[in-house]
Amino acid sequence: MSDMPQREAYGRALADYGDVNKKVVVLDADTSSSTLTHFFASRFPDRFFNVGIAEPCLVDFGVGLSLGGFIPFVNAFAAFLSLRAVEQVRTCVAYAETNVKLVGHYAGVSDFKDGPTHNCVMDLAVMRAMPKMTVIVPADNNEIINWLPVIAEHNGPLYFRMSRDKSLPVHTEGVKPEIGKGIWVREGNDVTLIANGAMLGRAVQAAELLAERKISAGVLEIHTLKPLDVEAICLAAAQSGAIVTAEEHTIIGGLGGAVAETLAVNCPVPLERVGIADRFPLTSKSADLLMDHMGLRVLDIVAAAEKALRRKER
16 A cells, blocks of 8 residues: 555555444545545445534534444544634543544645645644644554554544655554554664654655765654653664654644653753744645645755754764
8 A cells, every 4th residue: 555645545444444343433524535534434334424514513423422432533634623623622522531533634735735724734733732632643554554453442532644645655564553652763873863744754765865974864753742752752862962853744833842842851952843834835736846845855854964963063
């Protein structure tokens, strides 16, 4: 599935998992042809619910199914799930600690055609601020597939962030993600690149370019934004003495913010953040072009690493 868009890998894997776990039910906001939950709907029509373009109702419907003993996967565009339905998420999911899996699709700038109302670059900041909410950002299709049973078996509120587009493959089929445990993708002693989502593959490419410049860069995937793997982040700080974060999200309140908070309190070292500045994304011809335009290029990560190294050497 490595050559599929993330949404297709998710849709097909969710349908397959429906055979394994009969308690799983799937809800959508009239976007199943976009989220590709229609694969699940065609196989399990009695366990699929199209609530319509009504994300607040969608969330509350999922809460009701959860209270009835089911495991609801609530699917909608990330921009609307994290903003339009935020009150229901706060009160009925996070505060009530209901076992609802919120799946935010078309996140970051992957919905490149629809402009700033549909691009979602602040969802992680919103969800991370929710008490009791687990927040996960998968990097590639193999990781997505292996996350499904983990998040289904996890009891409690959870936000799972999905891209519309393809992402660079990083993991093998046998990857075994754990909630709250980062994954070391590459070892390095000079600087550590901490990334998640679509930026993990770009971070690996940046590490390869840095190696050509005789700079040893480690790559640490922090897929779980909450609970955060503080131990792995501090280990990275101790081993390399300089950190760069890379995320398809605003640098305010997402991965860069979480790592900055951790370093400031526990293990201070120079930090540079690669992410979207304090502005709204534009419309573009492709997700890759928009990511490049918003400052998420591989070369932007390389430049940030070199800057962090200069700060370390002062």
